[in-house]
Amino acid sequence: MGVLVQLLFLLASTVELSPGISLEIHVLRPQLGSSGHHVPGLSCLSWRLGVETHNIIEWSTVPQACESYVGHYMLGDQYRKDSGVVVYEAITHAQSLKLAGDGKDIWVFDIDETSLSNLPYYAKHGFGVEAYNSTQFNNWIYEGKAPPLPESLKLYKKLQSLGIKPVFITGRPEAQRNVTAANLQNAGYHTWEKLILKGSSVTGTAVAYKSNERKKLEQSGYRIVGNIGDQWSDILGTNVGNRTFKLPDPMYYIS
Secondary structure: OOOOOEEEEOOOEEEEEEOOEEEEEOOEEEEEOOOOOOOOOOOHHHHHHHHHOOOOOOOOOOOHHHHHHHHHHHHOHHHHHHHHHHHHHHHHHHHHOOOOOOOOEEEEEOOEOOOEOOHHHHOOOHHHOOOOOHHHHHHHHHHOOOOEOHHHHHHHHHHHHHOOEEEEEEEEEHHHHHHHHHHHHHOOOOOOOEEEEEOOOOOOOHHHHHHHHHHHHHHOOOEEEEEEEOOHHHHOOOOOOOOEEEOOOOOOOOO
C-alpha cells in the first residue's frame, strides 16, 4: 500500500446470536493511520459528508490522505452511532405500518456493508484507498466469515417479530449463493423470503439491476414496505418501496 498501518486485534463489540453464543464485529482497529501525501484544503469529514449526501459521486477510491480518518470512523463509535440512528428510524417506520397480514409485506436488505460487514477485509486493504481487486475480495467472500452489522441484525429481528419478511438483493454473483447463504445464517440471519443474487446474463448498472428485481417482486404480489442499503444504488431507481434508508459507507461507491 505504500503506507504503514499497525493493526491491533481487540473486541470492539459483540452481537448475541443465541444464548451463550457471540459473534465478533470490528475485530481490527487501527493504531496508526496513513502518513501519506498531504492534500491542501482537504477535509476528510467534509469529504465523507459529500459522499453520504450523494454530492460526491462516481469516485473510485478514498483519498489517500483520508485513509486514517475513514479507518477510525469505520472501526470507531461514530459509525456504530450513525448506523444506529438509521435503524432507529427504520424500526419506527416499521412499527407505524398497518400490515395486511397475508405474508406479502417484505423489507429489502442489501448484503455487503448492510447485512454483512467486510471490515476485516478492508482493514487490511486501506479502507478503500486501494483500488478494488476482485480476486482478493472474492477470496474473502468465499471464506464466508463476514460478521453481521449489529444494527442491521437488530432491524432484521424486529421486522420478523412484526411479521415483515426479509428479502436480500445483492450484487454478488449467483455463483456465490451457497457461501452467501451460509454466511448469512451463521451471522444470525436464519430465515428469509428470498435471496436474490446477480445472474451471469445481467448487465448494466446496480440501480437498473436492483430496480428490476424489486419490480419482479411487486409484480409477484409482494409489497415493499422498506428498503435499506449502504449504497445510493440500493435505494434509487424504481419500485423502491414505502421508505428507503441509507446506511453510512465511505469506503467505496457503486453506481
